[in-house]
Structure formats: structure tokens, C-alpha cells
Amino acid sequence: MRQGAKYGALAGAIVVVIAAGVVLTLVTRARPSDRHPDAYLVDAGISGCGTGWSQPTAGVQTFDVTNTSIAGMEVYLQSAATKDVYLDLEALGAGTTARGQAVLGAGRYRFVCLPADADPIAGPVVTVSGPKHVAHATTGIPPVTQNDLIPASKQYGAWIESRLPVLQSETDRLASDVASGDLGRAKTDWLIAHLEYETLGAAYGAFGDADTAINGRPASGRTALDDPELTGFHKIEALLFSGAQASAIAPYTTRLGNDVAALRADFPNARIDPLDIGLRAHEILENALQFELTGKTDGGSHTDLATLDANLTGTVHALEPLRGILKTRYPDLAKTDAAIAATQHLVESFRGADGSWAPLNTLTTAQREQLDAHVDATLELLAPIAAICDVRRSAS
Numbered sequence: 001m002r003q004g005a006k007y008g009a010l011a012g013a014i015v016v017v018i019a020a021g022v023v024l025t026l027v028t029r030a031r032p033s034d035r036h037p038d039a040y041l042v043d044a045g046i047s048g049c050g051t052g053w054s055q056p057t058a059g060v061q062t063f064d065v066t067n068t069s070i071a072g073m074e075v076y077l078q079s080a081a082t083k084d085v086y087l088d089l090e091a092l093g094a095g096t097t098a099r100g101q102a103v104l105g106a107g108r109y110r111f112v113c114l115p116a117d118a119d120p121i122a123g124p125v126v127t128v129s130g131p132k133h134v135a136h137a138t139t140g141i142p143p144v145t146q147n148d149l150i151p152a153s154k155q156y157g158a159w160i161e162s163r164l165p166v167l168q169s170e171t172d173r174l175a176s177d178v179a180s181g182d183l184g185r186a187k188t189d190w191l192i193a194h195l196e197y198e199t200l201g202a203a204y205g206a207f208g209d210a211d212t213a214i215n216g217r218p219a220s221g222r223t224a225l226d227d228p229e230l231t232g233f234h235k236i237e238a239l240l241f242s243g244a245q246a247s248a249i250a251p252y253t254t255r256l257g258n259d260v261a262a263l264r265a266d267f268p269n270a271r272i273d274p275l276d277i278g279l280r281a282h283e284i285l286e287n288a289l290q291f292e293l294t295g296k297t298d299g300g301s302h303t304d305l306a307t308l309d310a311n312l313t314g315t316v317h318a319l320e321p322l323r324g325i326l327k328t329r330y331p332d333l334a335k336t337d338a339a340i341a342a343t344q345h346l347v348e349s350f351r352g353a354d355g356s357w358a359p360l361n362t363l364t365t366a367q368r369e370q371l372d373a374h375v376d377a378t379l380e381l382l383a384p385i386a387a388i389c390d391v392r393r394s395a396s
């Protein structure tokens with residue numbers, strides 16, 4: 001359970017709860033036996049949106065919301081005055097009941113139903129009576145529009161475009177090292193180029209097949225060394241650090257340089273989905289936890305911690321264009337920045353004075369527990385960002 005979450009134990013529709021400024025996701029489906037004794041039974045449909053909630057008083061509001069239409073539905077609970085969102089029920093299938101909970105002060109609220117292929121439907125305005133300020137009140141999130149995200153997408157795309165010439169020069173230098181037979185230097189330059197690429201994580205969706213060619217992982221049941229289809233950084237890593245001859249490595253470094261050059265040429269015509277940046281701000285580090293901190297991507301260089309460091313840098317760059325959106329919507333933004341910085345400081349403490357990185361398996365149990373705790377805490381803080389930056393349609 002994410003920090004600050006309050007929701008019922010149900011399973012099948014996706015419930016996004018905004019609690020204390022944090023937006024969270026839970027898979028749920030209500031059964032009759034799960035009925036909360038104090039839950040409002042709310043209908044969400046084409047002909048009746050938000051009916052069933054009446055005469056509420058300030059405090060905890062529990063809703064069992066049923067999609068009465070024949071198609072998928074998304075449902076918001078929002079302020080009638082400001083349109084701030086307090087509860088978001090996503091992917092609510094036909095006939096599905098999802099439970100959500102919000103802590104509301106006095107005010108005017110309404111449900112908004114959003115059918116997949118139709119205009120939003122505003123439900124009746126409901127007045128919550130009682131005190132305006134209540135303990136542990138859910139913080140409403142101002143909706144984010146496509147127009148809010150487009151400038152962020154352009155800013156991030158411009159930064160990525162500025163880094164691709166650097167990446168190309170680094171991969172060209174790697175290819176030159178191998179061509180000259182200087183494999184010691186090639187190992188150093190391989191890491192430099194690979195870490196550069198690992199900072200670009202929020203753009204991988206726009207890279208398309210180029211990402212697989214440049215930084216793909218081996219197929220299931222294969223290693224980077226024996227996968228005949230694998231190219232890119234991980235294939236080169238496996239060859240370099242297994243003692244392969246330069247002649248065996250050269251075709252892969254040449255291809256890597258060509259693939260990066262093609263990406264650089266094609267990227268100005270690519271489009272970074274504005275929704276991807278908020279999502280990837282969390283997923284970059286989540287993937288590092290899954291792959292780097294388990295050693296699954298280690299092809300023999302034992303530089304997982306260096307990759308984690310680069311991923312943290314990539315997370316910072318993914319957040320940068322979103323700050324204008326988040327500063328008024330996410331009260332834990334400063335805490336998130338501090339957690340990223342503290343985690344990166346810890347990771348970099350495992351780097352020697354000569355620039356070499358400690359292999360992951362040399363960390364003590366205490367060091368590993370400390371590292372895992374820092375990464376987990378940072379992920380908790382990054383988790384709400386994708387939901388906050390989700391585009392929400394509004395009813396008139």
C-alpha cells in the first residue's frame with residue numbers, strides 16, 4: 001500500500017485515490033459481501049451520473065460506484081467550483097463496482113462520468129455540510145490538460161535532442177577503440193556511452209525500435225553473450241568483459257554507432273507522448289530496481305550501480321519539465337527532490353577514488369538494505385506523479 005492511501009479491499013476496476021495530495025492506483029472489484037456499511041451506492045452511467053450521494057456531512061466519504069452503462073467508464077469526484085479532482089476511478093468496466101474513499105470538508109462537489117467515446121457527463125452538485133476544514137482532508141488536484149503537458153514534452157524533447165550528438169561521439173569513440181584493438185580503453189568508453197544513454201529514460205517510447213537495437217536485453221532463457229539476435233550496449237558489454245577478440249566485437253560497435261546516428265537523424269521527427277514523461281519519471285527508477293538492483297542486466301562489467309546512478313540523473317531530467325505542473329499540485333515535490341539526491345549520494349558512495357564502481361555483490365547486507373530502503377522510499381514519492389500528470393477531460 002502506498003503511503004497515505006485509504007481504500008477498501010475489493011479487486012478488477014482501477015481506483016485512483018487522491019489522499020493527502022497523493023494520487024494512488026489500486027485494482028478492485030466489489031462483491032455484495034464487501035459492501036461497506038457506510039458506503040454511498042453511486043451510479044455512473046450515460047443517463048445518470050453520480051446519483052446516490054445525498055445529504056453528506058464533512059469527513060470520510062466512502063463510495064461504491066457502479067458503471068451502469070454498456071461500455072468502459074472513468075469517473076471523477078471533483079469540486080463543482082474549482083474542478084479539483086478528489087477521486088479518480090479509472091477503467092471502470094460495464095457492470096463493475098469500484099470502491100473509493102475521500103475525506104472532504106464542507107463544499108460543493110459532483111461526480112463526472114467520462115465514457116470512452118463520448119463527452120463527459122456532469123452529475124448533480126452535492127453540498128457537503130459541516131466544517132470546511134477537517135483532519136486528514138484529501139487534497140484536490142487541479143486537472144492537467146493536454147495544453148499543460150505539450151510545453152513540457154517539447155522542453156524534454158529539446159533536451160534529448162541536445163544529448164544525442166554527445167551520445168554519438170561517445171559511441172564513435174568506442175568503435176574507434178575496438179577498431180584499433182585497444183580493448184582496455186574500450187571498456188572505459190563503453191561505460192561512458194552506456195551511462196549517457198541510461199540518462200535518457202523518459203524518451204524510450206519515442207525511440208521505438210531504436211531502443212531495442214541500442215540497449216535491448218537478451219531474450220528469455222538467453223544471456224547477452226549467447227543471444228544471436230542481441231545487439232547494442234549489452235552485447236558489446238558481454239563480449240568486452242568476457243575476453244572476446246576485437247575482431248568479434250567490431251561489428252557490434254560499428255552497428256551501435258550506426259544505430260545511434262540513425263536515432264539522431266530520426267529523432268527530430270519523433271513525438272514524445274506528453275503522458276510518457278510523468279509515467280517514466282517513476283518507471284525509470286522502478287525498472288532500475290527490477291533489473292539493475294537484481295543484477296539481471298549485468299553482462300559482465302559489474303557496473304549496475306553506475307547504471308542506477310545514471311537512472312537517478314535521468315529521473316531528475318524527466319521531472320524538470322514537469323515542475324511548473326507539479327509545484328501547485330504535488331506538496332511532496334521538495335521531499336521527492338531530496339529523496340532522489342540522498343539516494344544518488346548513497347549510490348555514489350560506492351564509487352572509488354579512481355572512478356571504479358563497486359560490484360553489486362560486494363555490498364554488505366547492511367549496505368544493501370540501506371540502498372534498497374532509499375530506492376523504495378524514493379519510488380513511493382515518485383509514484384503519484386504519473387497520476388497527477390494524467391490528462392483529465394472536463395464537463396461543462
